[in-house]
Amino acid sequence: MAHGAVTRASLIEAARELFGSQGFADTSLDEVVAKAQVTKGALYHHYRGKDDLFAAVYEQVLRELSDRVVAEFLRPDPWEALVLGCELWVDAHLDPAVLRIAMRDARAVLDWDVIRDIEARYGAVPLRGVLRRAIRKGMIGPQPLRPLALMVMGALNEACFYVADSDDHAVAREEVHTLIVRLLAGLAVDAGQETSADTPH
Numbered sequence: 001m002a003h004g005a006v007t008r009a010s011l012i013e014a015a016r017e018l019f020g021s022q023g024f025a026d027t028s029l030d031e032v033v034a035k036a037q038v039t040k041g042a043l044y045h046h047y048r049g050k051d052d053l054f055a056a057v058y059e060q061v062l063r064e065l066s067d068r069v070v071a072e073f074l075r076p077d078p079w080e081a082l083v084l085g086c087e088l089w090v091d092a093h094l095d096p097a098v099l100r101i102a103m104r105d106a107r108a109v110l111d112w113d114v115i116r117d118i119e120a121r122y123g124a125v126p127l128r129g130v131l132r133r134a135i136r137k138g139m140i141g142p143q144p145l146r147p148l149a150l151m152v153m154g155a156l157n158e159a160c161f162y163v164a165d166s167d168d169h170a171v172a173r174e175e176v177h178t179l180i181v182r183l184l185a186g187l188a189v190d191a192g193q194e195t196s197a198d199t200p201h
Contacts (some may be wrong), residue, residue, distance in 0.1 A: 012057055014035035024050075055114060058106050061101050063122055065093075068092060069088050069092070072085035093163075141189050
């Protein structure tokens, strides 16, 4: 059991490095097993093939992103937590390896229902938690949480693509950060006034 866990971890680590630097299409399983220092038989014992291994790598990337964002979502002030966590979600995708695995290759390799399931568990579910806190504190008016979290997450993912595809990442990042605050301000109880990252009005 322990040996199997070590083998899986070695395969995911090797695949993640190769998928992140070369991309899914240009990475062979022979390269993965050579880098992981395991046999191809060991790989097929744990994964059905290249797509299955990629799905495991994708899930690990999203889990790590989620852990970083959740640390922001747990800030004492729910509004600050919400804004800073959403901004971090976008910023984290500027890492070239994360962008290639989590945004570009995932959408070319994996079925849409697989992507939605993983994104929901590691993106929308934590987001729903901080939105719930903001509602309970009276900072956001009562809303149906599940669709709200999914819609905000969809907007954040589009923001990731926008920044990544821009000619000037710094300018695009600032544009997106400004829009995140303004979009979230529309959910505030008094949405007619400006809302800062620190205090909802």
